[in-house]
Amino acid sequence: MRETASPFEFDGPVPVDRMINRRSEVDSITEWTREGRLMVLVAPRRYGKTSLIRKIASEGEKVGLVVITVDLFEVASLADLVLRLERAWAQHTPDKLRPVASKILAAAQAGVSITGAGFALAMADRPTTDPEPALHALLELPAQLAQREGGRTLIVLDEFQSVTGVAGAETLIWQHARPQREAVSYLLSGVRPDMLSAATDDKEHPSGQVAMLRLDRLPAAELREVINNRFTAGDRDVTGVLDGLLAAGEGHPQRTMLLAHLLWQEVPAGERATGDHLEAAVTVALTQVDPEARATMSGLTVGQRKVLRAVAEYGTPMATRALRTLGLPKTTAQKAAPHLVAAALIEDTDQGWRVIDPLLARWIRTNYGTRA
Structure with a gap:
Protein backbone atom coordinates (compact mmCIF):
# COMPACT_ATOMS: atom_id res chain seq x y z
CA MET A 1 0.00 0.00 0.00
CA ARG A 2 1.33 3.40 -0.93
CA GLU A 3 2.15 5.59 2.05
CA THR A 4 0.18 8.81 2.41
CA ALA A 5 2.27 11.98 2.31
CA SER A 6 2.69 13.84 5.57
CA PRO A 7 -0.06 16.45 6.09
CA PHE A 8 2.16 18.70 8.21
CA GLU A 9 3.79 21.77 6.63
CA PHE A 10 6.95 22.85 8.41
CA ASP A 11 9.49 24.03 5.82
CA GLY A 12 7.87 27.22 4.56
CA PRO A 13 4.80 29.46 4.77
CA VAL A 14 1.59 27.57 5.49
CA PRO A 15 -1.11 27.55 2.78
CA VAL A 16 -3.72 30.17 3.64
CA ASP A 17 -6.45 27.55 4.07
CA ARG A 18 -4.42 25.53 6.60
CA MET A 19 -3.44 28.19 9.11
CA ILE A 20 -4.09 27.38 12.75
CA ASN A 21 -5.67 29.85 15.16
CA ARG A 22 -4.72 33.20 13.61
CA ARG A 23 -8.21 34.48 12.81
CA SER A 24 -8.19 37.26 15.40
CA GLU A 25 -4.78 38.50 14.23
CA VAL A 26 -5.94 38.62 10.60
CA ASP A 27 -9.08 40.53 11.60
CA SER A 28 -7.14 43.03 13.74
CA ILE A 29 -4.61 43.87 11.03
CA THR A 30 -7.37 44.10 8.41
CA GLU A 31 -9.31 46.56 10.58
CA TRP A 32 -6.22 48.65 11.37
CA THR A 33 -5.39 48.71 7.66
CA ARG A 34 -8.79 50.24 6.88
CA GLU A 35 -8.13 52.85 9.57
CA GLY A 36 -4.78 53.83 8.06
CA ARG A 37 -2.88 52.83 11.19
CA LEU A 38 0.86 52.36 11.39
CA MET A 39 1.15 48.74 12.49
CA VAL A 40 3.94 46.67 13.99
CA LEU A 41 3.91 42.87 13.88
CA VAL A 42 6.46 41.28 16.20
CA ALA A 43 7.27 37.59 16.46
CA PRO A 44 10.29 35.31 16.57
CA ARG A 45 11.27 33.67 13.32
CA ARG A 46 9.20 30.65 12.30
CA TYR A 47 6.16 31.90 14.20
CA GLY A 48 4.15 32.40 11.02
CA LYS A 49 4.51 36.09 10.16
CA THR A 50 4.83 35.37 6.45
CA SER A 51 1.88 32.98 6.49
CA LEU A 52 -0.21 35.59 8.30
CA ILE A 53 0.71 38.29 5.78
CA ARG A 54 -0.19 35.99 2.89
CA LYS A 55 -3.55 35.28 4.49
CA ILE A 56 -4.23 39.02 4.78
CA ALA A 57 -3.21 39.54 1.16
CA SER A 58 -5.39 36.67 -0.03
CA GLU A 59 -8.46 38.00 1.74
CA GLY A 60 -7.63 41.59 0.81
CA GLU A 61 -7.65 40.81 -2.90
CA LYS A 62 -11.36 40.02 -2.64
CA VAL A 63 -12.14 43.55 -1.44
CA GLY A 64 -9.65 45.44 -3.62
CA LEU A 65 -6.83 45.79 -1.09
CA VAL A 66 -3.40 45.82 -2.72
CA VAL A 67 -0.70 44.25 -0.54
CA ILE A 68 2.97 44.86 -1.40
CA THR A 69 5.35 42.81 0.76
CA VAL A 70 8.98 43.92 0.84
CA ASP A 71 11.66 41.58 2.19
CA LEU A 72 14.20 43.75 3.99
CA PHE A 73 16.28 41.01 5.60
CA GLU A 74 19.90 42.24 5.84
CA VAL A 75 19.21 45.24 3.59
CA ALA A 76 22.63 46.88 3.25
CA SER A 77 22.21 50.37 1.77
CA LEU A 78 19.79 52.85 0.24
CA ALA A 79 20.54 51.35 -3.17
CA ASP A 80 19.75 47.90 -1.82
CA LEU A 81 16.52 49.27 -0.33
CA VAL A 82 15.54 50.60 -3.76
CA LEU A 83 16.13 47.19 -5.31
CA ARG A 84 14.03 45.46 -2.62
CA LEU A 85 11.13 47.88 -3.11
CA GLU A 86 11.33 47.66 -6.89
CA ARG A 87 11.37 43.85 -6.74
CA ALA A 88 8.37 43.79 -4.40
CA TRP A 89 6.29 46.02 -6.67
CA ALA A 90 7.27 43.91 -9.68
CA GLN A 91 6.16 40.76 -7.88
CA HIS A 92 2.97 41.91 -6.14
CA THR A 93 1.39 44.64 -8.30
CA PRO A 94 -1.99 43.38 -9.57
CA ASP A 95 -2.21 43.00 -13.35
CA LYS A 96 -4.86 45.70 -13.69
CA LEU A 97 -2.60 48.26 -11.98
CA ARG A 98 0.67 47.41 -13.71
CA PRO A 99 0.24 49.77 -16.69
CA VAL A 100 -0.61 52.71 -14.44
CA ALA A 101 2.22 51.93 -12.01
CA SER A 102 4.68 51.66 -14.89
CA LYS A 103 3.63 55.06 -16.27
CA ILE A 104 4.01 56.70 -12.85
CA LEU A 105 7.52 55.33 -12.39
CA ALA A 106 8.53 56.19 -15.95
CA ALA A 107 7.38 59.77 -15.42
CA ALA A 108 9.58 60.02 -12.33
CA GLN A 109 12.65 59.40 -14.51
CA ALA A 110 14.47 57.80 -11.58
CA GLY A 111 15.55 54.61 -13.33
CA VAL A 112 13.08 52.29 -11.60
CA SER A 113 10.68 49.90 -13.29
CA ILE A 114 8.38 47.00 -12.41
CA THR A 115 8.67 45.41 -15.83
CA GLY A 116 12.41 45.15 -16.46
CA ALA A 117 15.88 45.37 -14.96
CA GLY A 118 15.11 48.87 -13.72
CA PHE A 119 17.41 50.24 -11.06
CA ALA A 120 19.86 47.33 -11.26
CA LEU A 121 20.51 48.28 -14.88
CA ALA A 122 20.87 51.95 -13.96
CA MET A 123 23.44 51.03 -11.30
CA ALA A 124 25.30 48.84 -13.78
CA ASP A 125 25.54 51.71 -16.27
CA ARG A 126 26.42 54.30 -13.62
CA PRO A 127 27.67 52.82 -10.31
CA THR A 128 27.65 56.31 -8.76
CA THR A 129 23.91 56.75 -9.35
CA ASP A 130 22.24 58.48 -6.39
CA PRO A 131 19.56 56.08 -5.05
CA GLU A 132 17.47 58.73 -3.29
CA PRO A 133 15.42 59.89 -6.32
CA ALA A 134 14.54 56.26 -7.07
CA LEU A 135 13.65 55.66 -3.42
CA HIS A 136 11.39 58.72 -3.37
CA ALA A 137 9.65 57.52 -6.54
CA LEU A 138 8.94 54.07 -5.11
CA LEU A 139 7.80 55.36 -1.73
CA GLU A 140 5.43 57.81 -3.41
CA LEU A 141 4.04 55.21 -5.81
CA PRO A 142 1.20 53.86 -3.60
CA ALA A 143 -0.20 57.36 -2.96
CA GLN A 144 -0.08 58.22 -6.64
CA LEU A 145 -1.80 54.96 -7.53
CA ALA A 146 -4.56 55.76 -5.05
CA GLN A 147 -5.05 59.21 -6.60
CA ARG A 148 -5.55 57.70 -10.04
CA GLU A 149 -7.25 54.39 -9.29
CA GLY A 150 -8.69 54.70 -5.78
CA GLY A 151 -8.56 51.87 -3.29
CA ARG A 152 -6.13 51.24 -0.46
CA THR A 153 -2.62 49.79 -0.44
CA LEU A 154 -0.96 47.95 2.42
CA ILE A 155 2.84 48.16 2.38
CA VAL A 156 4.42 45.37 4.43
CA LEU A 157 8.04 46.01 5.36
CA ASP A 158 9.18 42.60 6.54
CA GLU A 159 12.33 42.18 8.68
CA PHE A 160 12.12 45.90 9.35
CA GLN A 161 14.77 45.78 12.07
CA SER A 162 17.37 45.58 9.27
CA VAL A 163 16.47 49.12 8.17
CA THR A 164 17.95 50.59 11.33
CA GLY A 165 21.42 49.77 10.00
CA VAL A 166 20.96 51.90 6.86
CA ALA A 167 21.66 55.57 7.48
CA GLY A 168 18.76 57.80 6.49
CA ALA A 169 16.41 54.98 5.48
CA GLU A 170 13.90 55.33 8.31
CA THR A 171 13.69 59.09 7.88
CA LEU A 172 12.88 58.74 4.19
CA ILE A 173 10.25 56.07 4.86
CA TRP A 174 8.44 58.18 7.48
CA GLN A 175 8.69 61.25 5.26
CA HIS A 176 6.46 59.51 2.75
CA ALA A 177 4.39 57.31 5.06
CA ARG A 178 2.97 60.07 7.26
CA PRO A 179 1.02 61.99 4.57
CA GLN A 180 -0.29 58.81 2.90
CA ARG A 181 -2.52 57.45 5.64
CA GLU A 182 -5.76 58.28 3.82
CA ALA A 183 -4.92 55.70 1.16
CA VAL A 184 -1.86 53.77 2.31
CA SER A 185 -1.24 51.68 5.43
CA TYR A 186 2.10 50.37 6.66
CA LEU A 187 2.79 47.11 8.48
CA LEU A 188 6.29 46.77 9.89
CA SER A 189 7.14 43.16 10.58
CA GLY A 190 10.13 41.78 12.43
CA VAL A 191 11.60 40.03 15.42
CA ARG A 192 12.62 43.01 17.57
CA PRO A 193 10.03 44.81 19.70
CA ASP A 194 12.21 47.95 19.68
CA MET A 195 12.52 48.16 15.89
CA LEU A 196 10.15 51.14 15.72
CA SER A 197 11.95 53.27 18.32
CA ALA A 198 12.92 55.94 15.81
CA ALA A 199 9.33 56.42 14.72
CA THR A 200 7.68 56.27 18.11
CA ASP A 201 10.11 58.83 19.52
CA ASP A 202 8.98 61.31 16.86
CA LYS A 203 6.32 63.79 18.02
CA GLU A 204 4.52 63.40 14.71
CA HIS A 205 4.23 59.68 15.31
CA PRO A 206 3.48 59.20 19.03
CA SER A 207 3.46 55.65 20.27
CA GLY A 208 -0.28 55.85 20.86
CA GLN A 209 -0.83 55.91 17.09
CA VAL A 210 1.11 52.69 16.58
CA ALA A 211 -0.91 49.47 16.67
CA MET A 212 1.35 46.66 17.86
CA LEU A 213 0.56 42.97 17.55
CA ARG A 214 2.69 40.17 18.94
CA LEU A 215 2.23 36.65 17.64
CA ASP A 216 2.00 34.19 20.50
CA ARG A 217 2.61 30.48 20.60
CA LEU A 218 -0.28 28.39 19.31
CA PRO A 219 -2.78 27.17 21.94
Whole structure:
Protein backbone atom coordinates (compact mmCIF):
# COMPACT_ATOMS: atom_id res chain seq x y z
CA MET A 1 0.00 0.00 0.00
CA ARG A 2 1.33 3.40 -0.93
CA GLU A 3 2.15 5.59 2.05
CA THR A 4 0.18 8.81 2.41
CA ALA A 5 2.27 11.98 2.31
CA SER A 6 2.69 13.84 5.57
CA PRO A 7 -0.06 16.45 6.09
CA PHE A 8 2.16 18.70 8.21
CA GLU A 9 3.79 21.77 6.63
CA PHE A 10 6.95 22.85 8.41
CA ASP A 11 9.49 24.03 5.82
CA GLY A 12 7.87 27.22 4.56
CA PRO A 13 4.80 29.46 4.77
CA VAL A 14 1.59 27.57 5.49
CA PRO A 15 -1.11 27.55 2.78
CA VAL A 16 -3.72 30.17 3.64
CA ASP A 17 -6.45 27.55 4.07
CA ARG A 18 -4.42 25.53 6.60
CA MET A 19 -3.44 28.19 9.11
CA ILE A 20 -4.09 27.38 12.75
CA ASN A 21 -5.67 29.85 15.16
CA ARG A 22 -4.72 33.20 13.61
CA ARG A 23 -8.21 34.48 12.81
CA SER A 24 -8.19 37.26 15.40
CA GLU A 25 -4.78 38.50 14.23
CA VAL A 26 -5.94 38.62 10.60
CA ASP A 27 -9.08 40.53 11.60
CA SER A 28 -7.14 43.03 13.74
CA ILE A 29 -4.61 43.87 11.03
CA THR A 30 -7.37 44.10 8.41
CA GLU A 31 -9.31 46.56 10.58
CA TRP A 32 -6.22 48.65 11.37
CA THR A 33 -5.39 48.71 7.66
CA ARG A 34 -8.79 50.24 6.88
CA GLU A 35 -8.13 52.85 9.57
CA GLY A 36 -4.78 53.83 8.06
CA ARG A 37 -2.88 52.83 11.19
CA LEU A 38 0.86 52.36 11.39
CA MET A 39 1.15 48.74 12.49
CA VAL A 40 3.94 46.67 13.99
CA LEU A 41 3.91 42.87 13.88
CA VAL A 42 6.46 41.28 16.20
CA ALA A 43 7.27 37.59 16.46
CA PRO A 44 10.29 35.31 16.57
CA ARG A 45 11.27 33.67 13.32
CA ARG A 46 9.20 30.65 12.30
CA TYR A 47 6.16 31.90 14.20
CA GLY A 48 4.15 32.40 11.02
CA LYS A 49 4.51 36.09 10.16
CA THR A 50 4.83 35.37 6.45
CA SER A 51 1.88 32.98 6.49
CA LEU A 52 -0.21 35.59 8.30
CA ILE A 53 0.71 38.29 5.78
CA ARG A 54 -0.19 35.99 2.89
CA LYS A 55 -3.55 35.28 4.49
CA ILE A 56 -4.23 39.02 4.78
CA ALA A 57 -3.21 39.54 1.16
CA SER A 58 -5.39 36.67 -0.03
CA GLU A 59 -8.46 38.00 1.74
CA GLY A 60 -7.63 41.59 0.81
CA GLU A 61 -7.65 40.81 -2.90
CA LYS A 62 -11.36 40.02 -2.64
CA VAL A 63 -12.14 43.55 -1.44
CA GLY A 64 -9.65 45.44 -3.62
CA LEU A 65 -6.83 45.79 -1.09
CA VAL A 66 -3.40 45.82 -2.72
CA VAL A 67 -0.70 44.25 -0.54
CA ILE A 68 2.97 44.86 -1.40
CA THR A 69 5.35 42.81 0.76
CA VAL A 70 8.98 43.92 0.84
CA ASP A 71 11.66 41.58 2.19
CA LEU A 72 14.20 43.75 3.99
CA PHE A 73 16.28 41.01 5.60
CA GLU A 74 19.90 42.24 5.84
CA VAL A 75 19.21 45.24 3.59
CA ALA A 76 22.63 46.88 3.25
CA SER A 77 22.21 50.37 1.77
CA LEU A 78 19.79 52.85 0.24
CA ALA A 79 20.54 51.35 -3.17
CA ASP A 80 19.75 47.90 -1.82
CA LEU A 81 16.52 49.27 -0.33
CA VAL A 82 15.54 50.60 -3.76
CA LEU A 83 16.13 47.19 -5.31
CA ARG A 84 14.03 45.46 -2.62
CA LEU A 85 11.13 47.88 -3.11
CA GLU A 86 11.33 47.66 -6.89
CA ARG A 87 11.37 43.85 -6.74
CA ALA A 88 8.37 43.79 -4.40
CA TRP A 89 6.29 46.02 -6.67
CA ALA A 90 7.27 43.91 -9.68
CA GLN A 91 6.16 40.76 -7.88
CA HIS A 92 2.97 41.91 -6.14
CA THR A 93 1.39 44.64 -8.30
CA PRO A 94 -1.99 43.38 -9.57
CA ASP A 95 -2.21 43.00 -13.35
CA LYS A 96 -4.86 45.70 -13.69
CA LEU A 97 -2.60 48.26 -11.98
CA ARG A 98 0.67 47.41 -13.71
CA PRO A 99 0.24 49.77 -16.69
CA VAL A 100 -0.61 52.71 -14.44
CA ALA A 101 2.22 51.93 -12.01
CA SER A 102 4.68 51.66 -14.89
CA LYS A 103 3.63 55.06 -16.27
CA ILE A 104 4.01 56.70 -12.85
CA LEU A 105 7.52 55.33 -12.39
CA ALA A 106 8.53 56.19 -15.95
CA ALA A 107 7.38 59.77 -15.42
CA ALA A 108 9.58 60.02 -12.33
CA GLN A 109 12.65 59.40 -14.51
CA ALA A 110 14.47 57.80 -11.58
CA GLY A 111 15.55 54.61 -13.33
CA VAL A 112 13.08 52.29 -11.60
CA SER A 113 10.68 49.90 -13.29
CA ILE A 114 8.38 47.00 -12.41
CA THR A 115 8.67 45.41 -15.83
CA GLY A 116 12.41 45.15 -16.46
CA ALA A 117 15.88 45.37 -14.96
CA GLY A 118 15.11 48.87 -13.72
CA PHE A 119 17.41 50.24 -11.06
CA ALA A 120 19.86 47.33 -11.26
CA LEU A 121 20.51 48.28 -14.88
CA ALA A 122 20.87 51.95 -13.96
CA MET A 123 23.44 51.03 -11.30
CA ALA A 124 25.30 48.84 -13.78
CA ASP A 125 25.54 51.71 -16.27
CA ARG A 126 26.42 54.30 -13.62
CA PRO A 127 27.67 52.82 -10.31
CA THR A 128 27.65 56.31 -8.76
CA THR A 129 23.91 56.75 -9.35
CA ASP A 130 22.24 58.48 -6.39
CA PRO A 131 19.56 56.08 -5.05
CA GLU A 132 17.47 58.73 -3.29
CA PRO A 133 15.42 59.89 -6.32
CA ALA A 134 14.54 56.26 -7.07
CA LEU A 135 13.65 55.66 -3.42
CA HIS A 136 11.39 58.72 -3.37
CA ALA A 137 9.65 57.52 -6.54
CA LEU A 138 8.94 54.07 -5.11
CA LEU A 139 7.80 55.36 -1.73
CA GLU A 140 5.43 57.81 -3.41
CA LEU A 141 4.04 55.21 -5.81
CA PRO A 142 1.20 53.86 -3.60
CA ALA A 143 -0.20 57.36 -2.96
CA GLN A 144 -0.08 58.22 -6.64
CA LEU A 145 -1.80 54.96 -7.53
CA ALA A 146 -4.56 55.76 -5.05
CA GLN A 147 -5.05 59.21 -6.60
CA ARG A 148 -5.55 57.70 -10.04
CA GLU A 149 -7.25 54.39 -9.29
CA GLY A 150 -8.69 54.70 -5.78
CA GLY A 151 -8.56 51.87 -3.29
CA ARG A 152 -6.13 51.24 -0.46
CA THR A 153 -2.62 49.79 -0.44
CA LEU A 154 -0.96 47.95 2.42
CA ILE A 155 2.84 48.16 2.38
CA VAL A 156 4.42 45.37 4.43
CA LEU A 157 8.04 46.01 5.36
CA ASP A 158 9.18 42.60 6.54
CA GLU A 159 12.33 42.18 8.68
CA PHE A 160 12.12 45.90 9.35
CA GLN A 161 14.77 45.78 12.07
CA SER A 162 17.37 45.58 9.27
CA VAL A 163 16.47 49.12 8.17
CA THR A 164 17.95 50.59 11.33
CA GLY A 165 21.42 49.77 10.00
CA VAL A 166 20.96 51.90 6.86
CA ALA A 167 21.66 55.57 7.48
CA GLY A 168 18.76 57.80 6.49
CA ALA A 169 16.41 54.98 5.48
CA GLU A 170 13.90 55.33 8.31
CA THR A 171 13.69 59.09 7.88
CA LEU A 172 12.88 58.74 4.19
CA ILE A 173 10.25 56.07 4.86
CA TRP A 174 8.44 58.18 7.48
CA GLN A 175 8.69 61.25 5.26
CA HIS A 176 6.46 59.51 2.75
CA ALA A 177 4.39 57.31 5.06
CA ARG A 178 2.97 60.07 7.26
CA PRO A 179 1.02 61.99 4.57
CA GLN A 180 -0.29 58.81 2.90
CA ARG A 181 -2.52 57.45 5.64
CA GLU A 182 -5.76 58.28 3.82
CA ALA A 183 -4.92 55.70 1.16
CA VAL A 184 -1.86 53.77 2.31
CA SER A 185 -1.24 51.68 5.43
CA TYR A 186 2.10 50.37 6.66
CA LEU A 187 2.79 47.11 8.48
CA LEU A 188 6.29 46.77 9.89
CA SER A 189 7.14 43.16 10.58
CA GLY A 190 10.13 41.78 12.43
CA VAL A 191 11.60 40.03 15.42
CA ARG A 192 12.62 43.01 17.57
CA PRO A 193 10.03 44.81 19.70
CA ASP A 194 12.21 47.95 19.68
CA MET A 195 12.52 48.16 15.89
CA LEU A 196 10.15 51.14 15.72
CA SER A 197 11.95 53.27 18.32
CA ALA A 198 12.92 55.94 15.81
CA ALA A 199 9.33 56.42 14.72
CA THR A 200 7.68 56.27 18.11
CA ASP A 201 10.11 58.83 19.52
CA ASP A 202 8.98 61.31 16.86
CA LYS A 203 6.32 63.79 18.02
CA GLU A 204 4.52 63.40 14.71
CA HIS A 205 4.23 59.68 15.31
CA PRO A 206 3.48 59.20 19.03
CA SER A 207 3.46 55.65 20.27
CA GLY A 208 -0.28 55.85 20.86
CA GLN A 209 -0.83 55.91 17.09
CA VAL A 210 1.11 52.69 16.58
CA ALA A 211 -0.91 49.47 16.67
CA MET A 212 1.35 46.66 17.86
CA LEU A 213 0.56 42.97 17.55
CA ARG A 214 2.69 40.17 18.94
CA LEU A 215 2.23 36.65 17.64
CA ASP A 216 2.00 34.19 20.50
CA ARG A 217 2.61 30.48 20.60
CA LEU A 218 -0.28 28.39 19.31
CA PRO A 219 -2.78 27.17 21.94
CA ALA A 220 -2.42 23.52 22.93
CA ALA A 221 -6.12 22.86 22.41
CA GLU A 222 -6.00 24.05 18.80
CA LEU A 223 -2.84 22.08 18.07
CA ARG A 224 -4.23 18.97 19.72
CA GLU A 225 -7.34 19.01 17.56
CA VAL A 226 -5.53 19.66 14.28
CA ILE A 227 -2.74 17.13 14.85
CA ASN A 228 -5.09 14.41 16.08
CA ASN A 229 -7.49 14.93 13.17
CA ARG A 230 -4.71 14.74 10.59
CA PHE A 231 -3.26 11.57 12.09
CA THR A 232 -6.71 10.03 12.27
CA ALA A 233 -7.42 10.90 8.64
CA GLY A 234 -4.17 9.12 7.75
CA ASP A 235 -5.21 5.97 9.65
CA ARG A 236 -2.78 6.54 12.50
CA ASP A 237 -3.56 6.68 16.22
CA VAL A 238 -1.52 9.34 18.00
CA THR A 239 -3.61 9.73 21.18
CA GLY A 240 -1.11 7.95 23.42
CA VAL A 241 1.78 10.31 22.68
CA LEU A 242 -0.02 13.51 21.77
CA ASP A 243 0.63 15.11 25.16
CA GLY A 244 4.33 14.33 24.82
CA LEU A 245 4.43 15.79 21.32
CA LEU A 246 2.73 19.00 22.45
CA ALA A 247 5.07 19.27 25.43
CA ALA A 248 8.12 18.89 23.17
CA GLY A 249 6.84 21.55 20.75
CA GLU A 250 5.79 24.00 23.52
CA GLY A 251 3.31 25.69 21.19
CA HIS A 252 6.05 26.85 18.82
CA PRO A 253 4.28 26.81 15.42
CA GLN A 254 7.05 25.52 13.17
CA ARG A 255 8.76 23.25 15.67
CA THR A 256 5.48 21.57 16.61
CA MET A 257 4.66 20.92 12.96
CA LEU A 258 8.18 19.58 12.37
CA LEU A 259 7.82 17.14 15.25
CA ALA A 260 4.37 16.08 14.03
CA HIS A 261 5.80 15.50 10.55
CA LEU A 262 8.68 13.40 11.88
CA LEU A 263 6.33 11.40 14.09
CA TRP A 264 4.12 10.77 11.06
CA GLN A 265 7.12 9.30 9.27
CA GLU A 266 7.83 6.99 12.20
CA VAL A 267 4.31 5.58 12.51
CA PRO A 268 3.13 3.23 9.73
CA ALA A 269 -0.45 3.52 8.51
CA GLY A 270 -2.86 1.45 10.55
CA GLU A 271 -0.71 1.53 13.71
CA ARG A 272 -0.70 3.36 17.02
CA ALA A 273 2.11 5.76 17.92
CA THR A 274 4.23 4.74 20.90
CA GLY A 275 6.75 6.45 23.10
CA ASP A 276 9.53 4.89 21.03
CA HIS A 277 8.09 6.49 17.91
CA LEU A 278 8.03 9.90 19.57
CA GLU A 279 11.55 9.50 20.94
CA ALA A 280 12.80 8.59 17.48
CA ALA A 281 11.08 11.66 15.98
CA VAL A 282 12.66 13.95 18.56
CA THR A 283 16.09 12.42 17.91
CA VAL A 284 15.76 13.08 14.19
CA ALA A 285 14.61 16.64 14.92
CA LEU A 286 17.70 17.30 17.06
CA THR A 287 19.91 15.97 14.27
CA GLN A 288 18.24 18.29 11.77
CA VAL A 289 18.64 21.41 13.94
CA ASP A 290 22.24 20.60 14.91
CA PRO A 291 23.96 22.79 12.24
CA GLU A 292 21.68 25.74 12.98
CA ALA A 293 22.11 25.35 16.73
CA ARG A 294 25.89 25.30 16.43
CA ALA A 295 25.81 28.39 14.22
CA THR A 296 23.59 30.17 16.75
CA MET A 297 25.93 29.37 19.62
CA SER A 298 29.00 30.36 17.61
CA GLY A 299 27.47 33.76 16.87
CA LEU A 300 27.20 34.65 20.58
CA THR A 301 29.75 35.89 23.06
CA VAL A 302 30.91 33.56 25.82
CA GLY A 303 28.66 35.31 28.34
CA GLN A 304 25.65 35.15 26.04
CA ARG A 305 26.19 31.44 25.41
CA LYS A 306 26.29 30.80 29.15
CA VAL A 307 23.06 32.75 29.71
CA LEU A 308 21.36 30.80 26.92
CA ARG A 309 22.49 27.56 28.54
CA ALA A 310 21.33 28.76 31.95
CA VAL A 311 17.84 29.48 30.65
CA ALA A 312 17.68 26.17 28.76
CA GLU A 313 18.77 24.12 31.78
CA TYR A 314 17.72 26.06 34.86
CA GLY A 315 14.84 28.18 33.60
CA THR A 316 16.46 31.49 34.53
CA PRO A 317 19.74 33.28 33.84
CA MET A 318 20.03 34.21 37.52
CA ALA A 319 19.76 30.82 39.25
CA THR A 320 22.53 30.52 41.82
CA ARG A 321 23.37 26.99 40.72
CA ALA A 322 23.51 28.06 37.07
CA LEU A 323 25.82 30.98 37.84
CA ARG A 324 28.13 28.73 39.85
CA THR A 325 28.08 25.69 37.56
CA LEU A 326 28.57 27.68 34.34
CA GLY A 327 31.08 30.13 35.81
CA LEU A 328 28.76 33.00 34.92
CA PRO A 329 29.22 36.28 36.83
CA LYS A 330 25.88 37.82 37.77
CA THR A 331 26.81 41.14 36.13
CA THR A 332 27.58 39.32 32.87
CA ALA A 333 24.20 37.59 33.00
CA GLN A 334 22.45 40.91 33.59
CA LYS A 335 24.14 42.43 30.54
CA ALA A 336 23.77 39.43 28.24
CA ALA A 337 20.12 38.58 28.88
CA PRO A 338 18.67 41.72 27.20
CA HIS A 339 20.72 41.02 24.07
CA LEU A 340 19.29 37.48 23.84
CA VAL A 341 15.79 38.86 24.35
CA ALA A 342 16.29 41.41 21.57
CA ALA A 343 17.65 38.66 19.32
CA ALA A 344 14.48 36.61 19.98
CA LEU A 345 16.42 33.72 21.50
CA ILE A 346 14.96 33.86 25.01
CA GLU A 347 11.89 35.44 26.56
CA ASP A 348 10.70 36.37 30.04
CA THR A 349 7.04 35.35 30.33
CA ASP A 350 4.47 35.17 33.11
CA GLN A 351 5.54 31.55 33.54
CA GLY A 352 9.23 32.46 33.74
CA TRP A 353 12.22 32.49 31.43
CA ARG A 354 12.54 30.10 28.52
CA VAL A 355 14.36 29.59 25.25
CA ILE A 356 11.98 30.53 22.43
CA ASP A 357 12.99 27.59 20.24
CA PRO A 358 12.17 24.42 22.20
CA LEU A 359 14.41 22.27 20.00
CA LEU A 360 17.36 24.59 20.58
CA ALA A 361 16.72 24.31 24.32
CA ARG A 362 16.56 20.52 24.10
CA TRP A 363 19.68 20.45 21.92
CA ILE A 364 21.56 22.47 24.56
CA ARG A 365 20.42 20.18 27.36
CA THR A 366 21.32 17.10 25.31
CA ASN A 367 24.79 18.25 24.29
CA TYR A 368 25.90 20.46 27.18
CA GLY A 369 23.67 19.49 30.07
CA THR A 370 25.09 20.12 33.54
CA ARG A 371 22.07 19.00 35.55
CA ALA A 372 21.50 15.40 36.56
